[in-house]
Amino acid sequence: MKKVDLIPTWSEPLSITEWGGKFKKPITPAWEAYLNMESHPDDLIVFFRVILPAFVVIKGCTILQFKADGHSKESLIKFIEQAPSREEFEKNFNNFKIYDLFSGAEVSHESSFEQAAELLKRSWEIALAVAFPQKKFVVSLTNTDRDYGPTLSFYTLCPVHTVHTI
DSSP: OOOOOSOTTOOOOHHHHHHHHTSSSOOSSOHHHHHHHHOOHHHHHHHHHHHSOOEEEETTEEEEHHHHTTSOHHHHHHHHHHSSOHHHHHHHHTOEEHHHHTTTOOOSOHHHHHHHHHHHHHHHHHHHHHHOTTOEEEEEEEOOTTSSSSEEEEEEEOOOOOOOOO
16 A cells, blocks of 8 residues: 655644544544534635636746736736846745735634645645646745745746857
8 A cells, every 4th residue: 555645744733623622522533524514615616726726827927817817918018027037027926925815714823824835835836737847836935024924926947048068
């Protein structure tokens, strides 16, 4: 038997474990019961738009569709042309703060935001690799004092051109 896990760092969130422990007969593992009793299929459908996002390619730049929505093609092109580089444009435009996704959530454990960010990072790496097998991307996750919580971004890694001399 061989276990294949695309998200080997996954663990049940502490709040879900605590939720399962509140029952007369504690539920372990609690995550399946939590989904069954507390979630709706629409939750999964909505989250999948962030987990496996749609992308827009414009002037050679790859960006998140949900970040591009509401911008005209012309304004996106203007943003690209004003950026110092394609890489900088992609990094800045694709900047996604986990706290913004859950701004109304009462979260008792900071680790929930951190684990969500790690999982999104992995899913974006997979999504970009499947959507653009001919390209290489850097998906970054930061969580510094300058960030507003865990922050994701990505940009296209340009191939290094080698010069051959004779």
